[in-house]
Amino acid sequence: SQTIHQWPATLVQPVGSPLSLECTVEGTSNPNLYWYRQAAGRGLQLLFYSVGIGQISSEVPQNLSASRPQDRQFILSSKKLLLSDSGFYLCAWSVEGWSNQPQHFGDGTRLSIL
């Protein structure tokens, strides 16, 4: 069966510090991978998605970036965090290609910027 791992679960960082959140998927090949940010009461905002190694689509201009160095690894980064980067970050995967199948989510990372 497929599993998705996301870490860390919580993170407290000062403004201006760098960020690296990691997500890995097991049990499937060439998944579509996604990063979302969830602000309180505002639903899910799609940040990035990837349909293959090295391929990244950005949805929202910001100081975040994403990379996919391996087939089942998706990393969210920032060189300098802003206060507005606080939130709950979710990684998700879906089967490769266009599909009628759902996304599957990790347990999320709660990021607090001080």
Added chain:
Amino acid sequence: AQSVTQLGSHVSVSEGALVLLRCNYSSSVPPYLFWYVQYPNQGLQLLLKYTSAATLVKGINGFEAEFKKSETSFHLTKPSAHMSDAAEYFCAVTRSGTYKYIFGTGTRLKVLA
């Protein structure tokens, strides 16, 4: 473009009462629809999905949803609410030809004892 509207950001029901969470979609092509549940500080968990087979879809934890094309709706129901159903619920839509999933803004369900 596709969109999803969830009517009611907060819904309260008594334990044992009917749960009805509303979702309306907009799509120019046949949609694929999903309901997810999210407990505090956790990821989203799939409750059920509609992928153009049966219009009445049964999911986990006693939930079901009915796809009504004429009303562009995919409302989530449960005959009898349990305290453990208190959570936030999200409706989502996608379609063939895109990698993106569009989510509603969520409905927080409160179950009263």
